[in-house]
Amino acid sequence: xxxxxxxxxxxxxxxxxxxxxxxxxxxxxxxxxxxxxxxxxxxxxxxxxxxxxxxxxxxxxxxxxxxxxxxxxxxxxxxxxxxxxxxxxxxxxxxxxxxxxxxxxxxxxxxxxxxxxxxxxxxxxxxxxxxxxxxxxxxxxxxxxxxxxxxxxxxxxxxxxxxxxxxxxxxxxxxxxxxxxxxxxxxxxxxxxxxxx
Amino acid sequence: xxxxxxxxxxxxxxxxxxxxxxxxxxxxxxxxxxxxxxxxxxxxxxxxxxxxxxxxxxxxxxxxxxxxxxxxxxxxxxxx
Numbered sequence: 001x002x003x004x005x006x007x008x009x010x011x012x013x014x015x016x017x018x019x020x021x022x023x024x025x026x027x028x029x030x031x032x033x034x035x036x037x038x039x040x041x042x043x044x045x046x047x048x049x050x051x052x053x054x055x056x057x058x059x060x061x062x063x064x065x066x067x068x069x070x071x072x073x074x075x076x077x078x079x080x081x082x083x084x085x086x087x088x089x090x091x092x093x094x095x096x097x098x099x100x101x102x103x104x105x106x107x108x109x110x111x112x113x114x115x116x117x118x119x120x121x122x123x124x125x126x127x128x129x130x131x132x133x134x135x136x137x138x139x140x141x142x143x144x145x146x147x148x149x150x151x152x153x154x155x156x157x158x159x160x161x162x163x164x165x166x167x168x169x170x171x172x173x174x175x176x177x178x179x180x181x182x183x184x185x186x187x188x189x190x191x192x193x194x195x196x197x
Numbered sequence: 198x199x200x201x202x203x204x205x206x207x208x209x210x211x212x213x214x215x216x217x218x219x220x221x222x223x224x225x226x227x228x229x230x231x232x233x234x235x236x237x238x239x240x241x242x243x244x245x246x247x248x249x250x251x252x253x254x255x256x257x258x259x260x261x262x263x264x265x266x267x268x269x270x271x272x273x274x275x276x277x
């Protein structure tokens with residue numbers, strides 16, 4: 001059956017009275033991406049499903065604040081982020097110091113030239129093992145960096161949207177993205193080097 | 198002249214997308230001359246491409262991830 005477009009005001013009033021058809025539409029559209037994002041953040045299957053459940057409940061409870069402020073997806077992922085943070089009690093403001101900064105810095109001399117140049121990931125790419133290697137390396141990312149990587153690189157969300165969801169500045173976002181990719185690049189290079197020729 | 202460290206930082210953070218045209222030109226010229234920094238660009242591109250594929254693959258419903266998940270979520274919402 002073709003999808004019927006619903007205006008924002010109809011959507012809001014329908015959701016307020018818990019219209020089963022509209023609830024089903026919202027759940028169908030967003031439940032799976034939210035679940036996958038939760039799994040990508042490192043939550044187990046059951047915990048991820050609980051999180052999705054909480055996100056929708058909070059969404060319904062906060063409809064008045066949602067009105068007209070942002071896209072449904074951004075609002076839902078914003079709730080997911082806050083719920084995930086509550087569960088982990090993690091500090092999402094990226095700290096000034098992170099050991100990966102020193103690792104990356106050690107690859108350059110004092111003038112900023114390479115002393116340990118990047119490794120070509122050719123063998124991992126050719127053997128089609130890059131995806132699995134990334135999955136494996138993601139396990140080494142701290143929660144906030146992992147979350148940013150899921151949104152920015154896996155889901156391909158725009159920087160501005162990720163900033164809005166996480167409630168961080170663009171500068172903070174640059175630091176998170178750079179550290180996440182730095183950690184993953186280091187990890188992938190080790191796997192590339194270890195791979196037999 | 199812009200250093201390899203600065204180019205790497207601008208590329209891996211996505212900051213290069215928000216720089217002015219002059220800085221972006223500086224980065225482009227540097228990349229034409231520096232194979233190591235070009236490799237960083239390729240690494241980030243491969244990382245993003247494979248990450249998106251990983252996301253697409255995970256869209257295939259595993260047991261419990263697909264319609265059943267949606268039904269369970271909807272069922273609980275309607276009970277509230």
